[in-house]
Amino acid sequence: VTNDEHVVRAGVTDSDDALWVRALGGDEVAFARVFDRHVDRVHRHARRFVARESDAEDITAIVFLEAWRLRHRVRVVDGSIIAWLLVTAVNVARNMVRSRIRYESAIRGLRIDTVSDHADEVLKQLVLEGARAPLRAAFETLSRGDQEVLALCVLEELRPREVAVLMRVPAATIRTRLNRAKRRLRVALEKLGPGVAESWLEA
Amino acid sequence: MMSNDEGLDPAFRARLRSELQRRAQAGDGEIRARVRARRPWRFAIVGSGVVALALGAAVFVGISSSQKIKHDPRPMAAEQTVALCADEAIIVGGQEPHEGIEITVPKGDRLEQRILSACTRLWQDGELTSQIELQSSAQGAESSDEGAQSQGLSSSSRRKAVPPLTFCALQGGTLVVVPYVPCAEGDLAPSPTDGGD
Numbered sequence: 001v002t003n004d005e006h007v008v009r010a011g012v013t014d015s016d017d018a019l020w021v022r023a024l025g026g027d028e029v030a031f032a033r034v035f036d037r038h039v040d041r042v043h044r045h046a047r048r049f050v051a052r053e054s055d056a057e058d059i060t061a062i063v064f065l066e067a068w069r070l071r072h073r074v075r076v077v078d079g080s081i082i083a084w085l086l087v088t089a090v091n092v093a094r095n096m097v098r099s100r101i102r103y104e105s106a107i108r109g110l111r112i113d114t115v116s117d118h119a120d121e122v123l124k125q126l127v128l129e130g131a132r133a134p135l136r137a138a139f140e141t142l143s144r145g146d147q148e149v150l151a152l153c154v155l156e157e158l159r160p161r162e163v164a165v166l167m168r169v170p171a172a173t174i175r176t177r178l179n180r181a182k183r184r185l186r187v188a189l190e191k192l193g194p195g196v197a198e199s200w201l202e203a
Numbered sequence: 204m205m206s207n208d209e210g211l212d213p214a215f216r217a218r219l220r221s222e223l224q225r226r227a228q229a230g231d232g233e234i235r236a237r238v239r240a241r242r243p244w245r246f247a248i249v250g251s252g253v254v255a256l257a258l259g260a261a262v263f264v265g266i267s268s269s270q271k272i273k274h275d276p277r278p279m280a281a282e283q284t285v286a287l288c289a290d291e292a293i294i295v296g297g298q299e300p301h302e303g304i305e306i307t308v309p310k311g312d313r314l315e316q317r318i319l320s321a322c323t324r325l326w327q328d329g330e331l332t333s334q335i336e337l338q339s340s341a342q343g344a345e346s347s348d349e350g351a352q353s354q355g356l357s358s359s360s361r362r363k364a365v366p367p368l369t370f371c372a373l374q375g376g377t378l379v380v381v382p383y384v385p386c387a388e389g390d391l392a393p394s395p396t397d398g399g400d
Contacts, residue, residue, distance in 0.1 A: 028227035
């Protein structure tokens with residue numbers, strides 16, 4: 001076995017594909033690695049669709065609990081599970097109430113009753129929001145569908161084809177929706193002030 | 204473009220990770236165990252459902268059959284009598300004794316009276332009519348509808364005049380109510396219920 005073969009094997013065994021196969025066989029370490037790899041991205045993605053941090057945490061938890069429950073049906077696209085996780089996060093966010101019911105007790109178990117300093121959280125949020133307030137404001141004026149396709153294809157940089165596979169629609173449909181969403185976002189930014197659209201979209 | 208720098212709370216993340224690992228470790232075994240635990244309950248629920256359905260079906264069938272028995276027309280037909288309310292054709296023509304309206308009345312007490320009442324109503328309602336001008340010797344009242352005089356059998360001016368009716372029987376035994384004449388004059392047998400004209 002050469003060094004090159006070791007590298008190739010390491011790459012293969014570390015792919016989502018391979019980890020998922022091991023997870024299906026009951027390898028909890030493999031499942032934990034998939035979790036570690038994608039949890040932050042899923043959480044960040046969830047945060048775009050809900051106002052409260054606790055809701056984003058719930059969505060993140062539900063996405064991974066669903067991934068385990070539906071592990072035999074999870075679709076690995078181009079060797080990665082991330083597209084499935086992000087699209088599932090969109091669906092969970094859309095059906096937040098219904099999704100919560102299934103995992104109510106599990107989610108309750110994940111929360112520890114601590115009294116947090118609400119003022120700190122608000123301050124932190126204001127600082128974070130201040131930097132990108134115009135963009136967030138424009139984003140929030142868009143329809144849910146536009147937000148979803150922009151979040152998946154632009155912010156998370158998934159390819160339209162990947163999203164299309166998971167949403168079971170033609171890739172052309174996703175591309176059309178994406179173009180429309182971009183156009184609407186530009187219009188929404190322009191409404192906020194002259195030149196705002198250019199500065200943000202260039203960035 | 205836009206991103207959210209706020210990361211997942213490390214404590215929440217750690218708890219979620221351990222919960223997921225726990226589930227992965229338990230694998231299908233835990234699920235199977237849960238299903239096994241639920242199975243007896245499921246059987247009990249499904250079983251009682253089936254029993255309830257069977258009972259319901261049995262009650263429904265029972266009620267349906269009793270309704271059928273109640274409304275079965277065959278026993279009713281056996282308890283009914285067919286009679287003929289004849290018009291004058293039975294007398295004048297003589298050859299067509301079946302002209303008239305057939306009626307069906309339940310068998311039982313006062314059969315003759317009930318048949319007569321039914322025929323009287325048919326005359327009053329104009330269902331049976333006569334070419335013979337009726338003469339009332341008793342009251343001389345005029346019938347406004349027919350231009351004929353009532354014999355007093357009609358209680359309302361709207362009702363048609365009713366001729367004198369006789370209860371007889373045809374050759375085959377069918378009961379018949381004829382106007383104007385006794386049974387013998389119409390070549391009819393006397394009523395079997397009253398023993399003669």
